[in-house]
Amino acid sequence: MRTRNTAFPLFAVLGWGVMFPVLASALTRVDALNLTTARYVLATAVLLALLLAREGVAALGTGRRGVEVLLLGGLGFAGFNTLTNLALGYAAPQQIALFASTVPVVTQLVRWARDGVRPRPALFGLSLVALVGVGLVITRGRLDGLGQFGVGGLLMIGAVLGWAFYTHGASRFPEWSALRYTTLTAVAGTLAMLAASAVADLTGLQHAPAAADLVAVAPQLAYAVLVAAVLAVLAWNTGVRRLGPADAALFMNLVPVTTFAVQTVRGYRPGAVELVGAALTIAALVAANLVTRTRARSATVTAPAPDAVVDRPAVVEPVAVVGR
Template sequence: MRSRHATFPLFAVLSWGVMFPVLASALTRVDPLNLTTVRYLLATAVLVALLLLREGPGALRSGGRAVEVVVLGVLGFAGFNVLTNLALGHAAPQQIALFVATVPLVTQLVRWVRDGVRPRPALLVVSLFALLGVGLVITRGRLDGLGQFGVGGLLMIGAVLGWAVYTHGASRFADWSPLRYTTLTAVAGTVTMLVASAVADRTGLQHAPAAADLVAVAPQLAYAVLVAAVLAVLAWNTGVRRLGAADAALFMNLVPVTTFVVQTARGYRPGVVELVGAALTIAALVAANLVTRSRPAAPTPAPTPAAVTDRPAVIDPIALVSR
């Protein structure tokens, strides 16, 4: 059963890993912040439409949790994306990807701070091995340049922390469907990105894209919106619900590895150290799955009367496109 649940975060991280090469060409026509804002404007519109269709207008209400929703949306959507885009101006993409791989460790620390739940030693160990594998993939065994990461590193620390808090926050909305949590937090994050982008355009920090530029990058936007922003985020939050934040976050190690594989398919030839790193990361994730399976099963709670509804409590994001 847990293997089936693992397909959700796996789908998400593979989608995000493919996204970086897909968007690379789009960034030559549209500024990073504007591209991200357009992407999430479209994605949020799709999410709102899906939420209205499946759960009705009442699901758009925050139920007295507006402040928490806004904070998580700003940290998870706006914070991660904006800070990552800014960091790309100060550091190489492979260094950025290496920081993304720290999400599992940071998520466990956030859970420790907020809930008082100490990370299981075995999961910490496999997280460190997975991070080591990603480091070998990204740096090809040369770590001498990481010590001078500077401003970009500080920005990425903030970005990773924001996504870790967002991932942990999903587990605190157990009474909401993943679709509802994703949509309402996406609205908050998108509004923040829209304001930031407008300010950057008006102050000359970037230039508003022309219609011809947006048409030129339409294929990249289609993937980034429908797959990487809608289906992947829904799958991620569903995975967090079913596996827990700490276990789901382990899959983030595959994001830079996936990007590496895509680049290899496009003609890049990896070295032995990179192949060893990829194998180490995959082995660590398999070990994490085995460690999780070895936990004693929690006692099954007594059944409670179900509310009369024709909507499922958990959305299968892959099934949405097959109907």
């Protein structure tokens, strides 16, 4: 069962790894904020249709958690995606993808700060090992390569923090399906992006795209909407609920490796150090999943003392997922 559950975050991160080069090519025709807004207007429309068809109008209600939904949607959708698209204007896709691999470490620190759950030493250590591997992939073993991130790096620090809080937030809605959480936070994030785009267009910070520009980037937009925004985010939130935020976040280490592979197919030739880094990242991810599986089996044999502090997923019950 756990092996099957890992397919959800795996699908999500592979989809996002391909997304960086795809979006980078679209930014030559459409400004970053307008591209993000157009993407999520379309994606949110799809999600709303799916939610209404599956759970009905009642699922659109947030109860007394409207403010929390708005905040998480702003951080996860508006914050992460807008800052990422802006960062792609300052650095190469594979460099930006490096920062996505810090999500496992940051998510564990967010859980520690908000819930008092200390990161498991083995899990935290393997996250750092995977990050070292990603660093080798991107910098080709040269530490001075990190200095070229500049503004793009600063933007991605904000993006990663936003996504870490969003990932942690998914585990705080156990009574909601993954589809409902994804849709309602997407609505909140899209409203924030629409407001920001309108201000940016009116003040001249960016320019509203012409119809010809949107047609030119239609293939990239279709991938970014259907795969990266709808299917990948649904798969991600399902994985977070079934595996827990800390374990699911480990898969983010594969985002830059996927981006690197796409760039290689497009003509980039990797060196030996980069190949070693990719192998190290994958090995650390596999080891981390073996560690968590072993721990889960041990927990079923030996129950913890009533007052023991156990680092476990905030939600362990399976949830509904579209198409399953």
